[in-house]
Amino acid sequence: xxxxxILIIGGGPAAIVAANTARDYYPKKSVTVIKKSExxxxxxxxxxxxxPLLQSPKDDFIPCGxxxxxxGINLIIDEIVKIDFDNKIAFGKExxxxxxxxxxLATGSIPNKPKNIENYxxxxxxxxxxxxxxxxxxxxxxxxxQTIAVIGTGFIGVEIAGELAKxxxxxxxxxxxxxxxxxxxxxxxxxESIMLSENITFHKNRHAKKIVxxxxxxxxxxxxxxxEEVECEAVIMATGYRPNTKMAIDSGISKRQFxxxxxxxxxxTTKKDVFAIGDCAEKRHFITRRTIPIMLASTATAEARVAVxxxxxxxxxxxxxxxxxxxxxxxxDTCFASAGITEENAKCEKIPVVSSTIISDDKHPSKxxxxxxxxxxxxxxKSSLQIIGAQVIGGIDTGxxxxxxxxxxxxxxxxxxxxNLQVATHPLxxxxxxxxxxxxxxxxxxxxxxxxx
Amino acid sequence: xxxxxILIIGGGPAAIVAANTARDYYPKKSVTVIKKSExxxxxxxxxxxxxPLLQSPKDDFIPCGxxxxxxGINLIIDEIVKIDFDNKIAFGKExxxxxxxxxxLATGSIPNKPKNIENYxxxxxxxxxxxxxxxxxxxxxxxxxQTIAVIGTGFIGVEIAGELAKxxxxxxxxxxxxxxxxxxxxxxxxxESIMLSENITFHKNRHAKKIVxxxxxxxxxxxxxxxEEVECEAVIMATGYRPNTKMAIDSGISKRQFxxxxxxxxxxTTKKDVFAIGDCAEKRHFITRRTIPIMLASTATAEARVAVxxxxxxxxxxxxxxxxxxxxxxxxDTCFASAGITEENAKCEKIPVVSSTIISDDKHPSKxxxxxxxxxxxxxxKSSLQIIGAQVIGGIDTGxxxxxxxxxxxxxxxxxxxxNLQVATHPLxxxxxxxxxxxxxxxxxxxxxxxxx
Numbered sequence: 019x020x021x022x023x024i025l026i027i028g029g030g031p032a033a034i035v036a037a038n039t040a041r042d043y044y045p046k047k048s049v050t051v052i053k054k055s056e057x058x059x060x061x062x063x064x065x066x067x068x069x070p071l072l073q074s075p076k077d078d079f080i081p082c083g084x085x086x087x088x089x090g091i092n093l094i095i096d097e098i099v100k101i102d103f104d105n106k107i108a109f110g111k112e113x114x115x116x117x118x119x120x121x122x123l124a125t126g127s128i129p130n131k132p133k134n135i136e137n138y139x140x141x142x143x144x145x146x147x148x149x150x151x152x153x154x155x156x157x158x159x160x161x162x163x164q165t166i167a168v169i170g171t172g173f174i175g176v177e178i179a180g181e182l183a184k185x186x187x188x189x190x191x192x193x194x195x196x197x198x199x200x201x202x203x204x205x206x207x208x209x210e211s212i213m214l215s216e217n218i219t220f221h222k223n224r225h226a227k228k229i230v231x232x233x234x235x236x237x238x239x240x241x242x243x244x245x246e247e248v249e250c251e252a253v254i255m256a257t258g259y260r261p262n263t264k265m266a267i268d269s270g271i272s273k274r275q276f277x278x279x280x281x282x283x284x285x286x287t288t289k290k291d292v293f294a295i296g297d298c299a300e301k302r303h304f305i306t307r308r309t310i311p312i313m314l315a316s317t318a319t320a321e322a323r324v325a326v327x328x329x330x331x332x333x334x335x336x337x338x339x340x341x342x343x344x345x346x347x348x349x350x351d352t353c354f355a356s357a358g359i360t361e362e363n364a365k366c367e368k369i370p371v372v373s374s375t376i377i378s379d380d381k382h383p384s385k386x387x388x389x390x391x392x393x394x395x396x397x398x399x400k401s402s403l404q405i406i407g408a409q410v411i412g413g414i415d416t417g418x419x420x421x422x423x424x425x426x427x428x429x430x431x432x433x434x435x436x437x438n439l440q441v442a443t444h445p446l447x448x449x450x451x452x453x454x455x456x457x458x459x460x461x462x463x464x465x466x467x468x469x470x471x
Numbered sequence: 472x473x474x475x476x477i478l479i480i481g482g483g484p485a486a487i488v489a490a491n492t493a494r495d496y497y498p499k500k501s502v503t504v505i506k507k508s509e510x511x512x513x514x515x516x517x518x519x520x521x522x523p524l525l526q527s528p529k530d531d532f533i534p535c536g537x538x539x540x541x542x543g544i545n546l547i548i549d550e551i552v553k554i555d556f557d558n559k560i561a562f563g564k565e566x567x568x569x570x571x572x573x574x575x576l577a578t579g580s581i582p583n584k585p586k587n588i589e590n591y592x593x594x595x596x597x598x599x600x601x602x603x604x605x606x607x608x609x610x611x612x613x614x615x616x617q618t619i620a621v622i623g624t625g626f627i628g629v630e631i632a633g634e635l636a637k638x639x640x641x642x643x644x645x646x647x648x649x650x651x652x653x654x655x656x657x658x659x660x661x662x663e664s665i666m667l668s669e670n671i672t673f674h675k676n677r678h679a680k681k682i683v684x685x686x687x688x689x690x691x692x693x694x695x696x697x698x699e700e701v702e703c704e705a706v707i708m709a710t711g712y713r714p715n716t717k718m719a720i721d722s723g724i725s726k727r728q729f730x731x732x733x734x735x736x737x738x739x740t741t742k743k744d745v746f747a748i749g750d751c752a753e754k755r756h757f758i759t760r761r762t763i764p765i766m767l768a769s770t771a772t773a774e775a776r777v778a779v780x781x782x783x784x785x786x787x788x789x790x791x792x793x794x795x796x797x798x799x800x801x802x803x804d805t806c807f808a809s810a811g812i813t814e815e816n817a818k819c820e821k822i823p824v825v826s827s828t829i830i831s832d833d834k835h836p837s838k839x840x841x842x843x844x845x846x847x848x849x850x851x852x853k854s855s856l857q858i859i860g861a862q863v864i865g866g867i868d869t870g871x872x873x874x875x876x877x878x879x880x881x882x883x884x885x886x887x888x889x890x891n892l893q894v895a896t897h898p899l900x901x902x903x904x905x906x907x908x909x910x911x912x913x914x915x916x917x918x919x920x921x922x923x924x
Contacts, residue, residue: 031905038905042914043922060836063898071899077838315904316894323890323914333921334887344895355895383513385530417900418871424893425878434787437776440877441769442797442808445516446524447870451768452484452491461495461776468786469496 019115020094022050024329025108027098028124029053029082030061030148032296032318036122037091039326050092052108052116057150058082062315064146065174067157069181075154101269103289120291120329123266123279124322127259127297127313135169136228142237143229143253146174160252164188167240167250169226171196173347175256176213180349183217190248192221192240199363200345200356202395204375205409212350221248229253259313261298274300275309283336285325293329295321304340304427305359305406306367312343344424346417352390355420358407358427361397370400371407374462380413382443382450392416394455396423396433398463403433408456415447422456436460472568473547475503477782478561480551481577482506482535483514483601485749485771489575490544492779503545505561505569510603511535515768517599518627520610522634528607554722556742573744573782576719576732577775580712580750580766588622589681595690596682596706599627613705617641620693620703622679624649626800628709629666633802636670643701645674645693652816653798653809655848657828658862665803674701682706712766714751727753728762736789738778746782748774757793757880758812758859759820765796797877799870805843808873811860811880814850823853824860827915833866835896835903845869847908849886851916856886861909868900875909889913 024040024047026033033051040049063078072078086093096110101121108116129145132138144156160166164187168179171193179191195206196213214220221242230239230247240248261278263271272280272288278300285293296318303310320338327334346355364371375395381388390413397407408423410416426436437460443451477493477500479486486504493502516531525531539546549563554574561569582598585591597609613619617640621632624646632644648659649666667673674695683692683700693701714731716724725733725741731753738746749771756763773791780787799808817824828848834841843866850860861876863869879889890913896904 031903034905039914042918045922060898060903062896062904063836063839066839066898071839072836073838078836080836314893316896316907319904319907319910320891320893323910327890327917327921330922334890334917336891338891338893342893344893346895346897346900348897348899353900357895383516383525383531383533385526386516386519386524414866414900415868415871417895417897418868418875421894421901422871422875422878424895425875425882425884428893429878429882429884431878431882437780437787438773438789438791440773440791440795440797440881441874442799442810442870442877443515443769444799444801444870445513445519446801447799447806447867448874450484450513451515451772452487454769454772457772457776461492464780464787465495468780469498469783 019117020050021117022092023047023119024049024122025116025118025120026051026122026124027108028126028296029055029058030124030126030296030318031315032126032322033124035319035322036124036295036326037086038089039323040329041089041091043326044329048092050094050116051086052094052096052098054095054097055149055151056083056095059148059150059153061148064148064153065177065181067153068160068178069184075150075157079150099265101266103270103292106291121293122325123287123292123294123298124296125262125266125298128262129255130258130260132255132257135226137231137237138229138255140229140231140237141235142251143255145255146178163251165250166190166252166254167192167248168254168256169193169240170256170258171198172256172258173197173345176349177347178254178256179218180213180216187217189218190221190240190250191218192224192226192242192248194223197354200343200360201354201409202360202362205354205411208411209349209354212352216350259297263298266298276311278309284328284332285321285336293325295325301341304338304342305369307340310341312341314344316344317341338428342424342427344420346420353412353414353416355410355416356408357420357424359397360407360409364397364407369406371397372400372463372466373397374459376455376458376462378449378453378455378458380415380449382445382453386445392449392455394459396456396459396463398433403463403467404430405432405436433460433463437464472570473503474570475545476500476572477502477575478569478571478573479504479575479577480561481579481749482508482511483577483579483749483771484768485579485775486577488772488775489577489748489779490539491542492776493782494542494544496779497782501545503547503569504539505547505549505551507548507550508602508604509536509548512601512603512606514601517601517606518630518634520606521613521631522637528603528610532603552718554719556723556745559744574746575778576740576745576747576751577749578715578719578751581715582708583711583713585708585710588679590684590690591682591708593682593684593690594688595704596708598708599631616704618703619643619705619707620645620701621707621709622646622693623709623711624651625709625711626650626798629802630800631707631709632671633666633669640670642671643674643693643703644671645677645679645695645701647676650807653796653813654807654862655813655815658807658864661864662802662807665805669803712750716751719751729764731762737781737785738774738789746778748778754794757791757795758822760793763794765794767797769797770794791881795877795880797873799873806865806867806869808863808869809861810873810877812850813860813862817850817860822859824850825853825916825919826850827912829908829911829915831902831906831908831911833868833902835898835906839898845902845908847912849909849912849916851886856916856920857883858885858889886913886916890917
């Protein structure tokens with residue numbers, strides 16, 4: 019029996035932050051992390067392994083062992099197969115027993131396998147698990163190929179397709195409009211117009227029906243629902259993720275929709291002294307209040323900090339009243355980012371909204387070199403003008419601009435608050451103070467309600 | 472007599488936004504702008520006229536005439552010399568009379584001339600007014616010179632010195648540590664270590680006593696207080712600005728400290744139907760509550776929007792309870808930004824604070840090309856842990872990252888709110904979710920208050 023005060027199961031961002039935070043807050047407690055593999059990688063860095071930016075999968079590895087040692091964290095490589103919540107013991111694959119005072123489940127998520135596609139798990143069909151060993155082998159195989167079909171147009175599908183194309187490969191991308199859940203149609207269309215110049219054939223709104231195998235039983239074609247066949251040497255399935263919760267649920271923990279683990283506002287599960295954080299824990303949408311399958315490392319790490327603060331006493335209330343869904347990505351040299359709900363999704367959820375889109379520059383005067391157009395769309399509740407969604411297209415600073423909008427949504431600011439916004443502007447760094455696009459878009463909405471004298 | 476419904480005096484960012492917003496909100500009202508010169512320039516773009524980024528002063532011009540015409544704004548070139556507030560008439564230089572229903576004073580600021588420096592206004596001594604005609608002439612003269620002394624180490628001094636140096640000129644920069652009011656000492660020192668590699672001799676903590684003239688009565692040396700002499704062909708005085716309010720005060724408007732015009736939370740002056748916005752209007756510090764001489768285009772434009780919304784009815788409360796002072800600039804290829812109060816200034820004001828500084832990367836994994844180190848310092852009230860100041864050093868996205876911190880300060884968020892922050896992270900655009908520096912710095916402060924079990 020190995021005893022720990024604080025036991026964390028998992029190896030992703032939630033587990034890493036939970037362990038570091040536990041060290042910060044509870045220096046007298048022993049902290050143990052149990053993860054399946056020696057190696058760890060930056061999950062959202064995986065697509066870039068397949069492109070020209072990183073030289074090999076190793077460039078995406080996290081030196082977990084060294085860091086754990088430095089931090090005084092006990093790192094154990096094992097797979098937990100069962101937990102006895104009553105006696106507070108987790109069981110390893112080889113029968114090892116780990117007892118705990120406080121347990122944090124951070125088991126993450128695993129690729130979703132689309133069983134409606136025939137031969138979905140055949141030879142030559144790859145998934146994108148956040149597992150270094152799998153990704154290393156996949157990388158070696160994909161590297162030698164020329165034509166690859168990518169099924170799925172979420173972030174992982176779009177980014178892997180883009181990176182493979184930049185490495186000179188011929189890509190068939192199959193799925194609905196790009197990043198449909200994070201962006202409105204006009205944003206997807208701009209993304210598509212940039213991507214199409216990049217060695218990619220986009221089979222838009224097509225669905226894969228079957229992976230056709232060759233005489234070696236290896237994927238050689240994708241058969242679409244319209245009977246079209248797409249030839250390829252391999253298929254990458256970027257068809258989403260599901261919570262990795264089978265072990266915890268089989269051990270008796272309460273679950274919620276999408277097989278997530280039930281958690282309260284302090285990240286406590288229904289079992290005594292057991293917390294769950296990250297992709298395996300339930301998420302609710304900030305505005306629709308529904309359970310949603312959004313999986314984000316940044317949400318996971320915020321949850322880790324809430325859970326650890328509340329391990330022994332309630333020290334901190336989760337101040338976000340739901341997950342806002344905040345994303346950014348890069349297509350070509352243009353950045354796309356989104357926070358909150360899209361106009362399309364708001365309409366589906368019967369949320370009356372008003373919106374405004376402003377196109378500005380990210381430098382001023384616009385004659386400065388490297389000026390990049392900057393598009394900001396704001397979506398506000400029609401009733402109170404509270405901001406509930408935003409989308410941005412622009413240069414490299416789009417990655418932080420969306421985080422301004424994230425705080426605005428989280429703090430339930432409205433259009434009039436934005437008219438008041440005090441922002442730093444600088445010729446080389448932002449749009450002009452007279453044209454700051456977040457404020458301009460707010461004013462476009464405000465003018466529906468002011469004046470007309 | 473020329474009649475207008477809404478009359479705006481001034482030509483800077485506050486006046487531009489006031490005019491555009493008036494058009495947006497009150498389409499039936501006539502809007503007139505009276506400014507001194509046909510030409511307008513982007514004020515914060517002025518330093519870049521003197522460097523390699525812009526080709527000539529014209530690249531920094533704003534096509535005010537065209538834009539006004541397009542927006543249906545009546546643009547008049549004249550100088551208002553007196554206002555009869557009782558009869559609601561403004562008088563032009565040649566005796567022209569302009570009547571108004573509502574008047575907005577946006578007369579801006581003018582260079583502060585340091586009368587304690589002998590020969591402060593001699594030939595070969597230049598100031599940096601926001602006047603296109605002056606800057607054009609100054610540019611033609613400076614262009615031909617090789618050695619220039621810049622007095623003053625605020626934003627304009629540092630930026631002009633940097634740009635002239637990049638154009639191959641030899642610069643003597645004279646003043647206290649760089650950007651003393653916006654940054655703590657360790658940030659100034661980093662800035663200095665970058666600037667010194669750039670053709671600049673920094674006479675740190677030296678004060679100019681006299682401009683020494685040659686036989687043609689032209690500036691040829693700066694005599695410092697320690698009797699050292701700095702040879703130069705011209706002197707640029709970057710010695711701050713003062714409100715351009717003499718005309719309004721002489722006409723009878725109530726003034727406040729630093730000769731600013733008194734305004735309330737709706738930007739109303741003491742005179743009926745008269746509003747003041749921008750550099751000429753009083754500013755109060757968000758935390759010290761003192762009147763402060765901060766002059767920022769972004770604050771000016773926010774005030775313009777508040778004033779115009781409230782011209783005929785109270786439609787909008789100024790939601791910022793004071794000016795937070797939010798700045799960004801670029802030195803070499805490194806960006807520096809600041810919001811709120813510095814640790815040093817907090818101590819001077821007897822505000823007990825705690826602070827934490829985190830150094831992270833702006834990409835992840837850090838092996839990605841163009842990764843830039845990112846330093847974030849947070850300053851919080853020791854009592855409530857409310858964030859009251861922040862400083863950032865980093866790459867190009869520093870310009871928007873400081874605006875996240877601006878919203879955080881404005882919305883009075885505390886360290887625990889930041890631990891909860893939902894941010895978008897992306898390998899090519901931000902630090903890792905596990906290492907996001909704003910959150911890490913917050914945790915460093917939070918750990919003073921949590922745990923120790």
